[in-house]
Amino acid sequence: MATDTQFDLWEVFIQGKSGGHHMHAGSVHASDKEMALKNARDLYTRRSEGGSIWVVPSSAIISSAPDDAAMLFDPANDKIYRHPTFYVIPEGAKQI
Amino acid sequence: MGSKEQLFKYLLRLGDNALIQGHRLSEWCSRGPILEEDIALSNLALDNIGRAQALLQYASEVEGNGHTADDLAYRRNERQYFNFLITELPTGNFAYTIAKQLFIGLYDVILFEALCKSTDVTIAGIAAKAIKEAKYHASHAGDWCLRLGMGTAISHDLLQNAINEIWMFTGEMFEMTGWIRI
Helix, strand or coil: CCCCCCCEEEEEEEECCCCCCEEEEEEEEECCHHHHHHHHHHHHCCCCCCCEEEEEEHHHCCCCCHHHHHHHHHHHCCCHHHCHHHCCCCCCCCCC | CCHHHHHHHHHHHHHHHHHHHHHHHHCCCCCCCCHHHHHHHHHHHHHHHHHHHHHHHHHHHHHCCCCCHHHHHHCCCHHHCCCCHHHHCCCCCHHHHHHHHHHHHHHHHHHHHHHCCCCCHHHHHHHHHHHHHHHHHHHHHHHHHHHHHCCCHHHHHHHHHHHHHHHHHHHHHHCCCCCCCC
16 A cells, blocks of 8 residues: 555544534544644535534544444344334324 | 725725735645645635635725726736735745745734724725634644744744745835835
8 A cells, every 4th residue: 555645634524503413524634633623624614514623533433344244234124113113103292 | 195096005905915915825726735735725815816806896996997806906017016025925835835824814813803993894894704714824824833843854944944034024014105115
């Protein structure tokens, strides 16, 4: 693999509006956290996409192994009662 | 010189500073040290071009003889521009650009904070937008000054040399000569 000469990699999360979740928007290169925040601002919020930014060193993220996918996720396939659509909404219930 | 003429010349001066600085910054487009910084510098350039557009638009209205903002931006000869010399200094290396950005950014923060209180509502409105941009520009340049100044011996020297060269151009920012360059 070629050596990355573009500083460290950071993952960027943008909150679209107040109270909402921070959603993964992409990644940026930066040598420190202040640069990561500014680069994220310049790359991902130029068109009013958000009001709050998180940046996290990519190296701090632990990901599940693709080989474990069957063990981790397949057991969810036949548990339809875990979905709210499995249940009938009672008459008159305003919010579920 | 009437007050309308004075206002026109003052707007040209403000607008030309933004216009020339924006074009100098745009020279970094596709030549930034890394992709992200390339985009950052282009963003700063666009802030300046936008500010120039607003100021020269107002200047054209004050002038009132049918010139558009584009006419003022691109159809004058070089002696009819009133920008600070610091804005037209060559782009130079990255440290040189950062040193220029720091001086201009810090000045713009002071200037536009004051202009937010202008009795001219159009200028106050432009300043209210510009002050946010100026704070970001100063912060961006300030971060980079720390990085370069405390980075390697090479980055430190590049920045120090740039500051030594550019310092003399900051005096012009505080001259009270009206619109006439002497």
